[in-house]
Amino acid sequence: VSTTPGSDARALSHVRICDFTGQLAGAGATRYLAAFGAQVIRIEDPVRQGRWDILRGTSPFVDERRGIDLGGAFNNHNVEKLGITLNLKTARGRELLERLVRVSDVVTENFASGVMDRLGFGWERLRELRPDVIYVSNSGFGASGPYRRFKTWGPIVQAISGLTFTAGLPDQEPAGWGFSYMDHTGGSYMAMAVLMALYHRARTGEGQWVDMSCTEAGATLNGPAMLDWTVNHRPMRRPGSPHANRNAWPAMAPHGIYPARGDDRWLAIACRDDADWGALGRVVARPFTGEARFADLAGRLAAEDELDDALAAWTRERDAAATARALVEAGVPAASVARPEERIEHDPNTSAWGLWPEVEHTAIGRVRVDGLPVHLSRTDWEMKRGAPCLGEHNAQVFGDLLGLAPEEIDALRAEGVI
Amino acid sequence: MSGPLDGLRVLELAHERTAFAGKLLADAGADVVLVEPPAGAAQRTHAPFVDDRPDPERSLSFWHYNTSKRGITLDLAAPRGASLAGDLIARADVVLEGETPGRLAALGLDAEALLARHARLVWVSVTPFGRSAPRAAEPATDLTLLAGGGPVWSCGYDDHTLPPVRGGGNQGLHTGAHHAVMALLIALLERERSGRGQLVDVNVHAACNVTTEMASYEWLVARATVQRQTGRHATVMRTSSSQTRCADGRHVNTGVPPRRPEEFGRLHRWVRDLGLEAEYPEAFLLEMGMRREHIDLTQIGQDPEVTAIFGAGRDAIVLIASKLPAVEFFREAQTRGLPVGVIYAPEEVLDDPHFVARGFPVEVEHEDLGRSVTYPGTPIRFLGSPMRIARRAPRLGEHNVEVYAELGLGARDLATLRGEGVV
Numbered sequence: 001v002s003t004t005p006g007s008d009a010r011a012l013s014h015v016r017i018c019d020f021t022g023q024l025a026g027a028g029a030t031r032y033l034a035a036f037g038a039q040v041i042r043i044e045d046p047v048r049q050g051r052w053d054i055l056r057g058t059s060p061f062v063d064e065r066r067g068i069d070l071g072g073a074f075n076n077h078n079v080e081k082l083g084i085t086l087n088l089k090t091a092r093g094r095e096l097l098e099r100l101v102r103v104s105d106v107v108t109e110n111f112a113s114g115v116m117d118r119l120g121f122g123w124e125r126l127r128e129l130r131p132d133v134i135y136v137s138n139s140g141f142g143a144s145g146p147y148r149r150f151k152t153w154g155p156i157v158q159a160i161s162g163l164t165f166t167a168g169l170p171d172q173e174p175a176g177w178g179f180s181y182m183d184h185t186g187g188s189y190m191a192m193a194v195l196m197a198l199y200h201r202a203r204t205g206e207g208q209w210v211d212m213s214c215t216e217a218g219a220t221l222n223g224p225a226m227l228d229w230t231v232n233h234r235p236m237r238r239p240g241s242p243h244a245n246r247n248a249w250p251a252m253a254p255h256g257i258y259p260a261r262g263d264d265r266w267l268a269i270a271c272r273d274d275a276d277w278g279a280l281g282r283v284v285a286r287p288f289t290g291e292a293r294f295a296d297l298a299g300r301l302a303a304e305d306e307l308d309d310a311l312a313a314w315t316r317e318r319d320a321a322a323t324a325r326a327l328v329e330a331g332v333p334a335a336s337v338a339r340p341e342e343r344i345e346h347d348p349n350t351s352a353w354g355l356w357p358e359v360e361h362t363a364i365g366r367v368r369v370d371g372l373p374v375h376l377s378r379t380d381w382e383m384k385r386g387a388p389c390l391g392e393h394n395a396q397v398f399g400d401l402l403g404l405a406p407e408e409i410d411a412l413r414a415e416g417v418i
Numbered sequence: 419m420s421g422p423l424d425g426l427r428v429l430e431l432a433h434e435r436t437a438f439a440g441k442l443l444a445d446a447g448a449d450v451v452l453v454e455p456p457a458g459a460a461q462r463t464h465a466p467f468v469d470d471r472p473d474p475e476r477s478l479s480f481w482h483y484n485t486s487k488r489g490i491t492l493d494l495a496a497p498r499g500a501s502l503a504g505d506l507i508a509r510a511d512v513v514l515e516g517e518t519p520g521r522l523a524a525l526g527l528d529a530e531a532l533l534a535r536h537a538r539l540v541w542v543s544v545t546p547f548g549r550s551a552p553r554a555a556e557p558a559t560d561l562t563l564l565a566g567g568g569p570v571w572s573c574g575y576d577d578h579t580l581p582p583v584r585g586g587g588n589q590g591l592h593t594g595a596h597h598a599v600m601a602l603l604i605a606l607l608e609r610e611r612s613g614r615g616q617l618v619d620v621n622v623h624a625a626c627n628v629t630t631e632m633a634s635y636e637w638l639v640a641r642a643t644v645q646r647q648t649g650r651h652a653t654v655m656r657t658s659s660s661q662t663r664c665a666d667g668r669h670v671n672t673g674v675p676p677r678r679p680e681e682f683g684r685l686h687r688w689v690r691d692l693g694l695e696a697e698y699p700e701a702f703l704l705e706m707g708m709r710r711e712h713i714d715l716t717q718i719g720q721d722p723e724v725t726a727i728f729g730a731g732r733d734a735i736v737l738i739a740s741k742l743p744a745v746e747f748f749r750e751a752q753t754r755g756l757p758v759g760v761i762y763a764p765e766e767v768l769d770d771p772h773f774v775a776r777g778f779p780v781e782v783e784h785e786d787l788g789r790s791v792t793y794p795g796t797p798i799r800f801l802g803s804p805m806r807i808a809r810r811a812p813r814l815g816e817h818n819v820e821v822y823a824e825l826g827l828g829a830r831d832l833a834t835l836r837g838e839g840v841v
Contacts, residue, residue, distance in 0.1 A: 011608040024631065036604050060632075060640035072639035073632070142799060147772040150752040154631075155650065155660070156759030159671040160770075164649070165763045166586035167573060173661060173669055174761055175583040178572030178644075178652035179631035188596040193798045195603035196422035196446055200803045202610050203425065208802025216778055217797040222587045222764035223482035228466040229765035230779075230792040231478060237763035244586045247561065249479050250464040255561060257570065257581040264578050268565035272557075324566075333557040335566030337582050340637035340644070343568050343627055348552045355624050356638060368638040373594075373624030374601035375548075377533075377617035379608050 010037020011379035015198065018097075018104035019043065019081065021190075022053030024180060025154065025214060026110030026138055027077040028187025033194060034080035035372060035381035041100065041397055042078060042388060046085035046418060050390050062364055069363040069389040076369045076387075079359050083388025084397045085418045088119050092417045097121065099402050101129040105201075106136065106194055110186075113139040113148050123209040132207040134197040138190045142213030152214065154180025161218025162236075166225065170240045185221070186214040224249050246304070253300035254280070257337060258312045260320035266337040267320045269311070269327060273297070279330040284314050361386025394418050421447020422803040426606070428512040430487070431494070432459035434588075435516030435544040435622065437483035438595035439602075443514075444486035445796050446805045450514075451506065451821055452487045455494075456841060458814050468787070474814055475786065481811045485782065485793070489812025490821045496840040500526040505825050507532055507539065511615075512602055516544040519554045529617055539615040540605045544598050548621035558623070564590040567626025572633045572644055572652035582646055593629050594622035658729075661761075662736045668744035671759040676731040677715070682707030684754045685734050698737055703730035768792065782810050815841065 015038040019030045034040040044050030049068050051057070060072040087093040101107060107126055109116055116122050116137065126135050137143065140152030155176065158164045164176035193210040201207055219226075228234045236242055245268075247255045252270055254277075260267045271277045274296060281289030288310040293299045300307055315323060320336035327334035338347070344356060355371045364386060372381050398404045398418065412418045426448035430440040432455075444450035452459075463472070464479035474480075492506075493499045504527070507513055513532075515522065522529065529541045543549055546558035564570050564584050574582040598620045605618055628634065636642045636654055644652040649661030649671065660672050676682045686704040695701055707713070707727045717724040735758070739747050748760035762770070768779045776799075781790040796805035818841055822832055835841040 011604050014611060015607075032600060060636050060642065062639055072635055076635045076638075141772060142776060145772045145775040147752065151755075151757040152759065153673070153757070155671050156673055156757060159759035159761045160767070162762050162764035162767050163585060163587070163589075164671065164761045167583050169575075169580065169583060172575065172580070173663070174649060175574050175646075176649045176661070176671075176761075177569075177585050178574070178646045178650070179569070179633060180651070181569070181585065181589065181629065181631075184629045184631065185593070185596065188593075188600060189797050191600050192442070192596070192603065193800070195600060195607065196798070197800065197803075198607055199426075199603060200422035200424075200800075202607070204803075206802055208800060211799045211801060213776070213799065216773070216776070216795070216799070219764070219767045219773065219778065220794050220797045221589060221592055223794055224464075224466060224479045225587065225764040226768060226794050227478040227482055227791070230768065231468055232466060232470065234466070235763060235765045237766070242586055244583050245561070245581060247559075248465060252559075257561075257565065257584065259581065266565075266570075266581055268562050268570065268584070270559040270561045272559065276557075328556050331557055333559045333562040335558075335562040337565045337570050338568055339571055340568065340630075340633050341641075343566070344634065344637055347566075349547050349623060350627055352552055353548055353621060353624050355627060370628040370634055370638075371624075373597050373621045373628055375619045375621075376601060376605055376608075377619070378612075378614065379605075379616065 009379065011376065012036045012038035015039070015106065016104045017041065017106045017108055017194070018100050020107070020109035020111065021138075022110065023055060024077050024183035025186040026108065026190065027053070028184060029138070029190035029194065030081065030108055031077055031079060032187070032191045032372065035383055036379070040081040041104070041393070042081045042083045043086050043097070044083060044390060046087050046391065046416065047089075050085070062367055067363070072367070074387055075359070075361050075364060075367060078387030079369055079383045080385050081388055082393035082397060083391060084394050085391035087417050090415070090417050092412065092415070094120060096398070096402065096417070098129055101126060101133065103401065104130070104133070105198065106134045108136050108190070108194065110138040110190070112151055113137065113141070113143045127207070130207070132201060132205060134194065134201060134207045134210070136190055136193045136197065136210040136212060138186060138212040138214060140214050142216065143211045154183040157182040157186065157214045157218050160215045162222045162225070163218055166222060166236065166242050167244050168242050169245070170243050175244075182214055182218045186212075186217055189217040251297060251301060253297060253304050254307050254311050256308055258308070258315040260315055260323065260336065261318055262320070265320045267315050267323055268335050268337060270333040272333065276332045280327065280332050283326050283330050283332070284311070286310070286314055357383040359383050359386040362389050362392060391418060419803055421445070421805055422800055423448040424803070426512065427510045428514055429453065429506050429510040431513070431515040431517065432461065433516030434461055435591055435594060436514045436598070437461060438592055439544065439598040440487060440514055441483050441485055442595070442599050445807055447803070450487040451817070452484060452489045452812060453492050453503070453506070454489060454814060456491045456839060462814070482793070484811035486808040487812055488817040488821060489815065490818050491815040491841045493840055494522070494525050494527065496838065498835070498838070498840050502825070502840070503527055504532070508536060509824065510539070511606070512540045512542060514542045514544070514598070514602070519545055519549045533615060533617055537614055538609060540602055540609065540618060541615070542598055542602045542618040542620065544594055544620040544622065547623045549619045551621065560588045560590040563622050563626050567623045568630040568633055569626055572630060572646055574646040576648045578646070590622060590626050593625045594620055597625050658732065662739045664739050664744035664747050665741055666743040669761045670739055670744050670747055671761060672732070672735045672739065673757045673759065675728060675735060676707060676756070677713040677728070679708050679710065679712065681756065682731060684756060685731060688738060688754055689734055692738060692741060694737060694741070698734060700730045700733060703727050704734060707731060768794070780807055782807050784810055786813075
């Protein structure tokens with residue numbers, strides 16, 4: 001186990017990660033670990049200026065400046081990491097990587113499957129370099145099976161794992177997820193993989209390879225639907241299904257996203273039980289809420305279209321936020337469909353949590369990023385340093401960690417190794 | 419081989435917010451004891467049911483979320499309930515609970531007090547808005563958390579007269595569960611060195627807020643607002659469609675259209691192989707794509723030639739898709755090096771040969787039904803210490819005898835507790 005002087009109070013400061021991840025599905029995993037103090041050393045190709053990660057140097061930008069170090073998404077996904085450059089097409093570059101692997105607890109990557117083997121750093125080689133190493137590869141389909149060479153990005157993972165299909169309304173094509181839910185979530189599973197493997201190593205001394213497949217991780221997220229098929233032979237692909245804004249498991253009604261006053265304003269309402277329905281009725285106070293046929297769940301489910309139309313006619317005339325507040329005060333789960341500005345700038349719950357920390361990025365300056373939705377009472381996360389500029393920590397990693405002299409580092413730079 | 423969390427002892431107080439986290443830990447080898455009230459956890463009333471017959475032992479939702487756990491009953495509000503829970507907590511590494519803040523403390527199970535008494539304990543609390551939030555007491559469901567927390571704003575259709583869409587399957591609750599698992603594992607690794615546990619406060623609303631990809635950072639960085647679009651990322655500037663209908667009526671995600679010369683070459687060859695040249699007079703644009711440098715996406719809409727070539731690639735993919743069934747289109751495109759994805763319904767994943775070849779669908783024994791049932795397998799493939807579904811979800815109180823025996827309670831004690839309605 002490696003140590004970093006002066007940082008032993010952090011939860012994971014004893015963990016060093018040799019990190020090849022990028023985009024969000026990989027970078028999101030090591031970001032989490034870095035926020036808890038793991039020393040994450042991100043390795044990038046100096047020849048391509050790290051552009052394997054398509055987010056490096058792309059929008060959004062804080063101002064009119066453009067450049068490989070100025071991408072806002074890249075900064076968001078790589079806070080608190082160290083960044084080095086290393087050309088693995090050179091013998092010296094490969095030799096330096098070998099030295100880095102020997103002092104790392106974990107190697108992480110989300111290349112297409114097979115790329116690490118082609119670079120000469122597949123599982124067998126990593127294990128030779130460090131017998132208790134933990135190697136977590138995260139690819140679209142994993143390292144085995146007929147699709148192992150197929151390529152994915154978030155929306156393709158979501159399509160194949162069933163998540164796109166289940167996000168839709170009747171008589172419409174799938175709406176899907178309007179962002180890479182499975183890049184966030186694949187990153188979470190990748191972080192879990194690292195952490196569980198570290199826990200196992202702490203008990204047994206054994207490292208291992210974790211062959212993560214993002215589509216498998218995604219396919220575990222519709223469990224009840226799969227059991228409804230394997231046990232009851234009822235498919236989700238059937239007329240009227242899916243109806244994503246409704247809720248059958250558990251059944252609730254009314255349950256949906258209703259129009260509110262104004263342009264593209266919407267309101268989510270969920271009546272969990274008859275008590276919620278009664279409370280809703282006292283707020284809405286229209287004849288339909290007192291109708292006997294709607295008094296119990298079975299009656300409301302039997303006429304759900306009619307119920308939704310009646311409720312929508314009421315919500316349509318009202319302000320989304322104020323109506324949600326009135327319903328919540330009456331005990332009914334409700335929320336306006338929050339726009340980014342509303343939840344980031346005006347939700348006391350996110351600000352009180354410290355959810356949007358400001359980091360200092362060497363080139364960008366001060367900029368806010370996504371924080372973490374957890375707090376640990378003794379050893380909490382911190383986000384202060386922005387993502388590394390290309391090769392920003394070469395001197396620290398090659399010098400302080402691997403013991404190279406400044407002249408040697410200069411020579412590596414001149415030779416195009418770093 | 420045992421799982422990566424073999425030997426870890428978790429006490430889970432049954433709740434829909436903790437169930438998935440508990441399953442992930444249990445499938446990873448932890449000994450997760452699920453504590454239900456004597457009448458059964460609320461999740462046992464959740465559809466779907468085996469043969470659509472509502473019954474606490476037939477809920478497929480409960481089955482899915484509680485694999486590999488042991489199950490006991492205990493009424494925390496009964497006179498001896500809290501003290502028995504205290505004895506169980508004393509033997510646990512982790513307490514996992516999703517109660518509304520304040521409820522457990524009122525029953526005499528105050529997290530801070532128990533953490534002070536048990537120095538190594540990790541207490542994980544999963545609540546809608548966090549334990550000490552301004553909104554801690556507000557009611558919330560998966561739908562309202564995803565709507566108020568941000569993801570819903572980005573999901574839906576080009577047609578904004580249709581409502582935004584909440585993706586199905588309780589993904590807001592899942593997202594909270596993922597963060598609970600990551601954070602508690604971090605606390606356990608820290609405990610390896612310090613010998614001390616701590617409180618882990620998981621906020622599902624916050625978890626949704628930081629699971630929106632561009633929606634948050636477009637605002638944080640550039641004060642720009644993304645807008646939802648059918649089947650693709652919500653963006654600040656509108657993008658063209660990336661979802662199309664195949665010959666069998668099913669949809670595919672067409673991915674990012676070709677940008678590199680070799681991709682235009684593959685697409686051109688596919689048009690020819692299918693004999694579609696006559697229907698596709700723009701094939702010459704693909705040839706132009708093959709002869710030029712890689713397309714710079716920022717030039718689309720700026721440079722007419724780049725725009726035409728890029729559009730031709732997209733049109734060729736849509737044309738080919740319209741000629742083939744969705745699964746065939748997906749496999750053939752990927753085999754030819756064009757990344758696209760078939761849009762499967764959940765049940766279709768289980769029959770796909772790739773998932774079958776990797777052993778993703780697994781058989782779980784249900785002696786109560788006299789047969790095994792096919793479940794989705796585990797999300798992470800550890801080659802040294804595999805995750806696996808060790809057994810079906812527990813029946814109500816199934817492990818009362820063995821778990822209470824670990825506290826030194828015998829059959830007679832248990833009968834008394836049962837008589838008093840405690841278990």
